[in-house]
Amino acid sequence: MLSNNVIKIITSLSSKKYRQKYNLFVVEGVKNIGEVIKSSIKIKELFITEDFWPDENSIKKTYIDEKELKKISFLSTPNVGLALCELPSNDENIKLNGLTIALDDIRDPGNLGTIIRLADWFGVENILCTKESVDLYNPKVVMSTMGSFTRVKVHYIELESFLSTYEGNIFGTFMEGESIYEQKLPQEGILVMGNEANGISKPIENLTTNKLSIPFFGKNGSTESLNVAVATSVILGEFKSQISNKS
């Protein structure tokens, strides 16, 4: 049976403060836990209702019932188990390669999760985040990456000062930028995506070398922009489109 103290510690991990205090975070669901097992992330304890990983003998497994899982889970419909994982140490050594994504204050956990999953798919190795961006180890971010967070490196840095010394292309996405479809996109550089409500902040906008935009093809006067994760997917798609050979 789970002690009240264990329940209290696990549920506290929705908050960054407690994740840092205990040096722990939570991964849920068969798919996500499977990805963590394959990765270098250390699982401190696996709480499961059913063992989907019978060959993994080095992991401490605690069997619990559905009711107990519900008590510690962050999901409305918990799924098989919850892995209590150790926070990986911050990778201070940032080595960029190819295209990198930089996020200027992304606040929505689902958006960060979707962008990490996209980065994994499109071979983007690094994501740079301002320190005010939503935390990678937020349970909702981890959940929505579907395991991709184990493969993409996410760095929380002083983005403005980092970009100010960066010598390559810095792409920013703006409503009034130049169409991504009407220019050659170099395959190396940093693609900055802005905050959900306010877009890219002025100091960072000033550091961009290329202002991009996704042209609007609609007929009626929509004033709305695309969601940031969706915009990221269109832009990454176009970067890849330009290195492919169309018949």
Add this chain to the structure above:
Amino acid sequence: MLSNNVIKIITSLSSKKYRQKYNLFVVEGVKNIGEVIKSSIKIKELFITEDFWPDENSIKKTYIDEKELKKISFLSTPNVGLALCELPSNDENIKLNGLTIALDDIRDPGNLGTIIRLADWFGVENILCTKESVDLYNPKVVMSTMGSFTRVKVHYIELESFLSTYEGNIFGTFMEGESIYEQKLPQEGILVMGNEANGISKPIENLTTNKLSIPFFGKNGSTESLNVAVATSVILGEFKSQISNKS
């Protein structure tokens, strides 16, 4: 003050059964309500804490306080008001033009909402949905379209029988299809996107004329596919990319 009966009716509109019974649906938030006012959708009553539309004199406005708004709102943080709208009649006359999206059992409200918003952006006029797909007038769908549902026509039809008599290109997205980057994409046809868990159903797969896929560029063996809304955005982006002039 809102009567208990009004509160009961409005909150019941989360369910399709009651939307059809009362012939009503709910639109929330300044942006969404503003779009509905501009559209042909009829607002039966506007419940507001503050009047953002002082010039709209033909709409019945009922002033309520924040507490009352919280009682009828489907949002965790209600925003200015809620419009009680009449369900538009089903448009039986489907006139396709250019590229059309067909959704084979999309179940997640956020995915449908995002796809409607994308369609609006990329000039897709019609979306065809299987009858089992999530309902357009689900409050979560309406919310996530950010007003785009007033401009894009969404038809709930017998998709399989419709496609079986359709004579143009029927594109389907599959893990093992042909790369979207390595073929000419015609600018007219129907693009079928599949259910979140099961993809495109076999009978509909058999009706597709072109099997598309978004190639995977990642280094490590991710087994995960892209989310359906994100995949739709990459594919729509590539359709548009192919008609643009790159310098």
